[in-house]
Amino acid sequence: MLTHPTIDQLVKLGLAGMARAFTELQDNQSATALGHAEWLALLLDREATERSNRQLTARLRHARLRQRATIEDIDWRSPRGLDRTLMQRLIAGDWIDVPHNLIIEGPTGVGKSWLACALGNKACRDNRSVLYQRLPKLFAELALARGDGRHRKLMKRLGKVRLLILDDWGLEAFASEQRRDLLEIVEERYGRGSLLITSQIPVDRWHDIIGEPTIADAILDRIVHNAHHLKLKGDSLRRKLATPQPAA
Known part of the structure; x- marks a missing residue:
């Protein structure tokens, strides 16, 4: 019942990673066994990961490296x-x-x-x-x-x-x-x-x-x-x- 309002609020707050994770957990039957703290930890971890990936993409774009080397x-x-x-x-x-x-x-x-x-x-x-x-x-x-x-x-x-x-x-x-x-x-x-x-x-x-x-x-x-x-x-x-x- 609170799914859509919650997702909308997360997106408005700039927490798109948490919004996506929330949707996936809602659709995952095994997630019903998780406690509130576990849900929150998973949401926060997803948000942190997506922010880190966006920042890395921005740094690589700014770097303008000549070759795709690692x-x-x-x-x-x-x-x-x-x-x-x-x-x-x-x-x-x-x-x-x-x-x-x-x-x-x-x-x-x-x-x-x-x-x-x-x-x-x-x-x-x-x-x-x-x-x-x-x-x-x-x-x-x-x-x-x-x-x-x-x-x-x-x-x-x-x-x-x-x-x-x-x-x-x-x-x-x-x-x-x-x-x-x-x-x-x-x-x-x-x-x-x-x-x-x-x-x-x-x-x-x-x-x-x-x-x-x-x-x-x-x-x-x-x-x-x-x-x-x-x-x-x-x-x-x-x-x-x-x-x-x-x-x-």
């Missing part, structure tokens, strides 16, 4: 120099809370971007905010934003997230405005949020790629000294996947 799918068998002990620490995510940075270095095709997205996915699942950006595209967006008045807003967005992923670092030398933007990003995030950087270029060559020595010193001082370093090696996984396999 840590459960990491291929430990490929000979690319994955340090399993370090990876387990990185997967736990405490380095994001400190905050520290992470540099994933290695030749093209060894899975740098994929691992970055997998760690970003795990951070989202652990209730941490994440944003993925390819650095060349980010520099282009910042240049446009400077012209149409969105620059400050975009820089603020880059500074707020707990983990900012900068993919494809150093594909070409940085221009003057790019150096200044990068310095502002790392300065804003220093001590407040973590950076995850992927690069084909060894760290000892970053200074030359950044350019202006004084700015390069300032940028690298805020990135490298508190960074975990994951060096990958081996042949391109893309090439392996694209190579036809011999018939059995």
Whole structure:
């Protein structure tokens, strides 16, 4: 008798998960044996689960991860120099809370971007905010934003997230405005949020790629000294996947 008014009230209060659970329990004959406290516990658990799932969906949407990668799918068998002990620490995510940075270095095709997205996915699942950006595209967006008045807003967005992923670092030398933007990003995030950087270029060559020595010193001082370093090696996984396999 109270089914519909109760459901309507739950929905009005924004408790859609509880409303759905209430309907399912009403239709479940075995639920008649449950006491009031058990009913309430089941309703609350359903509401909490649905809210958590909605929040995760929102975090993943905001993160804009380039690849649908998860840590459960990491291929430990490929000979690319994955340090399993370090990876387990990185997967736990405490380095994001400190905050520290992470540099994933290695030749093209060894899975740098994929691992970055997998760690970003795990951070989202652990209730941490994440944003993925390819650095060349980010520099282009910042240049446009400077012209149409969105620059400050975009820089603020880059500074707020707990983990900012900068993919494809150093594909070409940085221009003057790019150096200044990068310095502002790392300065804003220093001590407040973590950076995850992927690069084909060894760290000892970053200074030359950044350019202006004084700015390069300032940028690298805020990135490298508190960074975990994951060096990958081996042949391109893309090439392996694209190579036809011999018939059995």
